[in-house]
Amino acid sequence: MSKEITSREQDYSQWYNDLVIKGNLADYSAVRGCMVIKPYGFALWENMRDVLDKKFKETGHQNAYFPLFVPKSLFEAEEKNAEGFAKECAVVTHYRLKSDPSAPGKLMVDPDAKLEEELVVRPTSEAIIWNTYKGWIQSYRDLPILVNQWANVVRWEMRTRLFLRTAEFLWQEGHTAHATKEEAIIETTKMLDVYADFVENWMALPVIKGVKTPNERFAGAEDTYCIEALMQDGKALQAGTSHFLGQNFAKAFDVKFSDRDNKLEYVWATSWGVSTRLIGALVMAHSDDEGLVMPPRIAPIQVVIVPIFKGPEQKAQLDEAIHPIIQLLQALNISVKYDDTDYARPGWKFAEYELKGVPVRLAIGARDLENNVVEVARRDTREKATVPLAGIAEHIQQLLADIQQNLYNRALQYRTEHTTHANTWDEFMQLLDNKGGFVLAHWDGSSETEDKIKELSKATIRCIPLNNPQEAGTCILSGNPSVQRVMFARAY
C-alpha cells in the first residue's frame, strides 16, 4: 500500500487529513484557506444537495440566486450581523488590473479603478436578500416568501481545516419572510427537523436538536436552533443551524407589509443553512483506520465489482457474468462501479475502495463463476462472505440497508456512551479531559459564567436540548441555582 493512513490513535487530526486527501475528497489549493473539492468529494456533495433540495421543495421552498457581493453600506445596516462578520470579510476594492510598468509580463491593481464603495464578498446573504425583499413585499398576499439559495460564501478564518473550516465554502441558505412571528418560528423548527432527518437518516449520524445560548447565537438572530453531532474523538460538531431572526432585518432594511386590516407591520424572518462542513462530519463520524466509510444512502459509489482474472479469455467470461449483475443492481437504483482496469492488481483495488469507503465490494474469479458464487465484503465491519449469484441483487440491497442501520447504531452507541452528567467542576473537567463527549451539567444561565467556563475548559454550551427536562440544581462553576442541565462539549 502506497497510501498510508495515520491511525486515529496516533494522530486523530492527521488521520482526518489523510482520509480527505488520500480518499480523494479534496485537495489543498494555491489560495490560503480555500480547497479544491475533487470529483469524488463533489459527487458526495451532489448526493447531499439533491436529497436536501428535494426536501426543501417538498416543504414549499423555491431556489433563487442573489449577488455574490454586498455593498458595504448594505452590509453594515443590520449592526449585530455586521459586527459578527466584519472581522472575516474579504473585500473587493478595485475592478481592474493593468500591466505593471516595472515588471514586464506582470499585472498590478489599477489604482484608477478603485470602487467608490467597497464590496464585501458575502459571508452570509441576509443583507443583500432583505434589501431585495423590500421590493418584493407590499401586502400579506406577498407572504410568505420561501426561498433558498445554493451558493459559495467566504469567511476569512485564520485557522482552516479541510471541509470543517475553509475560507470559501459551499452551502445552502434559506431565507424566508412571514406575516407573523408564530409562522416564522414554525418555519425555523420545521427546517431544523428537515436537517435532523437528513443527517440521521441519510448520513447515519444521530443528532441532538437544541437551541443556542445568547452567546452562541448567529449574529442578528433572536434565536438559533441547531443540530449537534458527536465525532469519534469525543468532540462535538454543529451540523446545521436554523435562525429565527425576528424583525431585525425587516427593521434594518425597512421591509413592511400591509396586513389584512391594512395595517403596516414589519415582516418576520428566518434563515437556515448547512454546508460542505457536513462532509467533514461524515468523514469523522464513521471512518476507520483503513479509510473512509460511506453511509450507503449517500455514497457516490454504493457497490464496486472487482473481477479477478488472468488473460483476456477469463476476463471475457467474467464480463459476461458480471454485466447482468450490474444491470440488476442498477434496476434497483444501486450505483455500481465495475473496475476492470488491468493495470492494477485486485489487492491494490481492494485497498483503494476501502480507502474510499465504498459500502460493498464484490470480487469474482474464475472459480467463483464455476461455483456460481461471489465474494461479498462489507466496508463497515470488513466482513467477507461467499454468496450465491442467484438473488445477489436483492442480497446486496438488503446488505446496504443493514450497513446504513449499523453505522447509525454504532454512532448512536458511541454517543450514548459519551453522554455523561457532571455535578461538580472537577467531575466536569475530568470527563472532558478523559472521556470527551457531551457533558450535561447545570449552568446558572449567565453569559459571564458561560464565558468563564469556556475560558477554563475550552468547552462550550453546544445547546439547550429541545424539550429539556427541568431539574433544579447548582451551577458547576458559580454554584448559583440552575433550573436545567445544558449540553457542554469541546467542539469543532
Place this chain on the structure above:
Amino acid sequence: MSKEITSREQDYSQWYNDLVIKGNLADYSAVRGCMVIKPYGFALWENMRDVLDKKFKETGHQNAYFPLFVPKSLFEAEEKNAEGFAKECAVVTHYRLKSDPSAPGKLMVDPDAKLEEELVVRPTSEAIIWNTYKGWIQSYRDLPILVNQWANVVRWEMRTRLFLRTAEFLWQEGHTAHATKEEAIIETTKMLDVYADFVENWMALPVIKGVKTPNERFAGAEDTYCIEALMQDGKALQAGTSHFLGQNFAKAFDVKFSDRDNKLEYVWATSWGVSTRLIGALVMAHSDDEGLVMPPRIAPIQVVIVPIFKGPEQKAQLDEAIHPIIQLLQALNISVKYDDTDYARPGWKFAEYELKGVPVRLAIGARDLENNVVEVARRDTREKATVPLAGIAEHIQQLLADIQQNLYNRALQYRTEHTTHANTWDEFMQLLDNKGGFVLAHWDGSSETEDKIKELSKATIRCIPLNNPQEAGTCILSGNPSVQRVMFARAY
C-alpha cells in the same frame, strides 16, 4: 392589466427588459451590474442545468469545485489569457472590516488587513485549475481528466444587460486534460455538439456551429468553436463556446506527463462553457408582445390549470374533476400548476401565465364540466380549442411536443429568411441596416480587414461555419481574393 409590456416594434430593448422583470425571471440588484435571479428564472436555469449536467455525465465528465479566488501571480501566468481578462477583474485586496472611528455604527476596510498578494475573483478558471492539475497529472494513466464545474464568475463589464451581460453570472466551465492533440480536438467538438443538441432540441433554437477567427478567440485558446443563434431583432447571440487550448496552459503551469514510452510531454487542454446568458437567448428568440414563450421541454411550468367558478360548491366540483387530470399529467412527467387562488380573476390569471410563457393553459368552468370538455390554449399561437376530457392528458402531451416543434420551426424559418449573401460593401451595409440577420460575405482573411469591417459596420464575424463551402471570391471591403464566405452579423 397592470403589467404593460412594451411592444417589440416600439422598443425591442425595453420589451426584453419588461419580459425579464415583469415575467419574474430576474430583478436588478443593489450591486452595480449584478442581478437577482428570481425563483421562476432560477427554475428555468435549474432545468437547463439538469439537462446539460446529464449530458456531461453521459459523455464521461465529473463535477468538481475550484476556488473562487485566483492569486494574481497565478492569474498572470498564461499571458494572453491574463491580458484578455485583466480589464474586467474584481480584485480582493483586504480581508477584514473594522468599526469606522469617524462614523459610529459604520464600518471601514481595515488598512492593517491588506493581503500580501491580491486575489482576483475568477472571470474564468483556467489558471486556478491548471495550477491544480499540475498536482494531479504525472503519467498518461492520469489522463484524460474530464472535469466540469458549475460556478459563479465575475467580469466587470461596463455596460450590462439582464442575463446577457452581467458583472456576475452563473455558468458551467468544463476543463479537460488530454495526452494527445487529436483527443483534445475531438473533445472540443464533442462538447460543441452537446451544446448544439441542447440549444436546438431543448431550447428550440437552431444554431450555426462554427469556428471563430483569431480576433474573436477566447484569450489563451488555439481555436474557439462556437454556436451562434439569431434573435428576433436580427442580431446574433453567441450561445456557447468550446475552446481547444493547445498546450498553452500546460506550458504556463508546467504540467507534463510521462507517456507510454516514458517521455515527458506537455498536456493538451480544452475548456467549454455556457452561462445564464442562455436565458437571455431563450427570451429573445421565442417571446412575443404578450410576454415570454417557454419551449415546453425546458419550461418551469408546462401546463397551468385555471378553474372558473363562483362559490365554494362549484369550486369543490371542479377540484374533483381537475385533481385526476393533474395526476394523469404528472404520470406523464408533465409539470402542472393548478392556480385555484380566489383573489385573482380568471382573466388576470390568463394574462399572468401568458406573460410567464406557460406553454399550455387549461380553463374549466361548471358548464365545461357538464359537457365533459375543457378549454385548451396554446401559448405559441395563442389558439384556443375545446377538447373532450377523455384522453386529455395524451392530447396535452402531444400538444407540448407540437409546440416545441413549432417554436423550433418558427425560429428556423426566421433564421432562414434572415440569412443572406452580400457581394459588395453597399449590399452588406444595406442588409445589416435594413434586414439584419446573418450575412454571408467574402473576407480576405486578415485581422486588419476584420477590424475595419467591425469599425465601419458594427458587425463582427460570428464564425466560419463548420464544413463551410469553399468558393472563390473577393473581399467585400478590401477586394482582395477570398476562398470562402464567412458569417457576419451585429451581435449581442
